[in-house]
Amino acid sequence: xxxxxxxxxxxxxxxxxxxxxxxxxxxxxxxxxxxxxxxxxxxxxxxxxxxxxxxxxxxxxxxxxxxxxxxxxxxxxxxxxxxxxxxxxxxxxxxxxxxxxxxxxxx
Amino acid sequence: xxxxxxxxxxxxxxxxxxxxxxxxxxxxxxxxxxxxxxxxxxxxxxxxxxxxxxxxxxxxxxxxxxxxxxxxxxxxxxxxxxxxxxxxxxxxxxxxxxxxxxxxxxxxxxxxxxxxxxxxx
Numbered sequence: 051x052x053x054x055x056x057x058x059x060x061x062x063x064x065x066x067x068x069x070x071x072x073x074x075x076x077x078x079x080x081x082x083x084x085x086x087x088x089x090x091x092x093x094x095x096x097x098x099x100x101x102x103x104x105x106x107x108x109x110x111x112x113x114x115x116x117x118x119x120x121x122x123x124x125x126x127x128x129x130x131x132x133x134x135x136x137x138x139x140x141x142x143x144x145x146x147x148x149x150x151x152x153x154x155x156x157x
Numbered sequence: 158x159x160x161x162x163x164x165x166x167x168x169x170x171x172x173x174x175x176x177x178x179x180x181x182x183x184x185x186x187x188x189x190x191x192x193x194x195x196x197x198x199x200x201x202x203x204x205x206x207x208x209x210x211x212x213x214x215x216x217x218x219x220x221x222x223x224x225x226x227x228x229x230x231x232x233x234x235x236x237x238x239x240x241x242x243x244x245x246x247x248x249x250x251x252x253x254x255x256x257x258x259x260x261x262x263x264x265x266x267x268x269x270x271x272x273x274x275x276x277x278x
Contacts, residue, residue, distance in 0.1 A: 082263065084263075084265070086265070088202075093271055094202065094265070094268055095268070096266050099261040099264035100261070100264070103260055105264075105266065139202075139204075139264075141264060145204055145216075146192075146207070146263070147204065148201060148203065149201070
């Protein structure tokens, strides 16, 4: 199974900050990497698919990059509604494993 | 409106069974891969099972193989998860999720609101 490791596990940031979350796969997954945002008590929401493609309706301050084993989710200017937990997921092979999550909190 | 609505969760004793349902609306259900994903209380997301459009391909996470069965009824626009021999570690919110198509294939682009399953004596 492919293991997905996110860093950091949590971070504190202020509104307007640039935030970067990293996801590393235990083997190459090409660009089969997705990012989700989950707010407390809600279902996850797809932000980025295929490493860098922005899902329809998602603000352009979210962006993704990377290929192979190393990937990054960047929020260019953190907004109040962005405080949540973010998960990466590989869709290269079954099982479609998720990272452990990165919780973004208000500083 | 594109929507997935889960039902069927509840409290069940260890060793018991439960059948979850997911009703789809607002899209052509029969043309999409579908999935179940779970989240234990306070924990992260775990993919559970996937099924292709006609049910000829089914995949499961190792921890539920032989105990859970994913199925669908395209005429009823519904996805199911039959859960047998339930264990305490199966306690979680269970989400159904749709695979995207085209460039977003294999990403879960639509999610239901989730249904809670609690396995406890």
